[in-house]
Amino acid sequence: MLSSTPASGTSYLGRSFRLLARIPTAWVGFVIVAFLALVALAGPAAVPFDPLHISPAEKLLPPSPRHWFGTDDLGRDLLSRVMTGARISLAVGVAVLALAMTLGVGLGLIAGYWGGWVDEVLMRVTDVFLAFPRLVLAVAIAATLGAGLSNAVLAIAFSWWPWYTRLVRGQLLSLREQEFVLAAVSLGARRPRILIQHLLPNVGTTVVIQASIDIGFAILATASLSFIGLGAQPPTPEWGAIIAQARSYMIDAWWYPTFPGLAMFLAVLGFNLLGNAIRDAFDPRLRSLL
Numbered sequence: 001m002l003s004s005t006p007a008s009g010t011s012y013l014g015r016s017f018r019l020l021a022r023i024p025t026a027w028v029g030f031v032i033v034a035f036l037a038l039v040a041l042a043g044p045a046a047v048p049f050d051p052l053h054i055s056p057a058e059k060l061l062p063p064s065p066r067h068w069f070g071t072d073d074l075g076r077d078l079l080s081r082v083m084t085g086a087r088i089s090l091a092v093g094v095a096v097l098a099l100a101m102t103l104g105v106g107l108g109l110i111a112g113y114w115g116g117w118v119d120e121v122l123m124r125v126t127d128v129f130l131a132f133p134r135l136v137l138a139v140a141i142a143a144t145l146g147a148g149l150s151n152a153v154l155a156i157a158f159s160w161w162p163w164y165t166r167l168v169r170g171q172l173l174s175l176r177e178q179e180f181v182l183a184a185v186s187l188g189a190r191r192p193r194i195l196i197q198h199l200l201p202n203v204g205t206t207v208v209i210q211a212s213i214d215i216g217f218a219i220l221a222t223a224s225l226s227f228i229g230l231g232a233q234p235p236t237p238e239w240g241a242i243i244a245q246a247r248s249y250m251i252d253a254w255w256y257p258t259f260p261g262l263a264m265f266l267a268v269l270g271f272n273l274l275g276n277a278i279r280d281a282f283d284p285r286l287r288s289l290l
Contacts, residue, residue: 019281026277032270040087049077051084051237060253070255072245078255081237082263088238089219089267092153096218097211099157104164105207109195111165112172122165129162135221142230149222149238152231156221160214167210171203209279216271223264239264 020026039046055075063070069078111122129137134156141155223240225231232238234245239260246257 016282020277023277023281025273029270029274029277032266033274036086036090036267036270039083040090043087047080047083049080051076051080052235060249063255069259070253072256073249078259081242082260084237085239085242085260086263088236089222092149092222093215093218095153096156096160096222097215100160101164101207101211104161105168108165108168109172109199112169113195113199126162126165129159134159135224138221138225139230142225147230147233149232149236152222152225155225156218164207164210167206168203171206172199175199175202205282209282212278213272213275216268220264220268
C-alpha cells in the first residue's frame, strides 16, 4: 500500500481481501490455523488428562478409546501433551515475531529514512547477522544464553530481526521520495512523526505478509532448539521436546513421536498456506497472475 489516502487504502484492502477469499489454499490454511488457535485458547479446560501426570502403570500404551494418541514412557496422556504443546508453540511463535519485528522494523525505518552514515552502519551490522544461517545463529545464541524456552525465544528473535530490517529499509528507500512524505516535510513535520504516522502504515502490509509466512518457521525453529536440548526442558509439553524424548521409542512406540510430529507439520503447513495466499493477494506484482 503506497498511498496515504484513506479511500485508496480502503479500496486496496477490500480488493485484496476479496481476492484472498477466492484462493483455495487460503481457506485450507485458515481452517488449520483457526483449529490450532481454538485448541490453544481452550487450554487446560479442553485436555482430557493432566499433561504432567505420571502413571507408570500406563506407560507406552498404544492409541485407544481412553488415550486417543496413546501414552508416553512415563504414562502421560499424549493427546493432552500435544494439545498443551499447541498453546506453547503458538505463544512462542507470536513472541518470536513480536520481538523480531519490533527490533527489525524500528531499525529498518531509521536506516531507510535517515540514510547516510546511519544507514551504512546499520546495514553493515545487519550484513554480519545475515552472513550466518538463521538456525545456526539461533543455536549459537541459545547455547550462550543457556537452555530454556525463554532463551530460545530470544535467540530465534535475535537471529530473525535482520530480515525485517532489510525488508523495511528497501521499502523506505522509495517511500521517502513519495509526494505525501515530501508534503509532510514541507509542512514542518518532525522525523519521528513522519516515520510513525506516514511511513510505518505504508510498510505495515508488507511486514504483516512476511510475518504470516514466518510464524510457521518460528514454531519449527523453536521445536528444533528443543529437540537438541536448548529449548523447552522436560517436563514442558512442547512439541520439539516431546519428539526428543521419543527418539528412543520410535520402533516400539510409533505413536510417541508421530502425533507431535504431525501437529508440528500441520502448524507449519497451515501458516505457510495462509501466509503465501496473503502474499499473493496483497502483492500488486503477483495479483495479476491469480
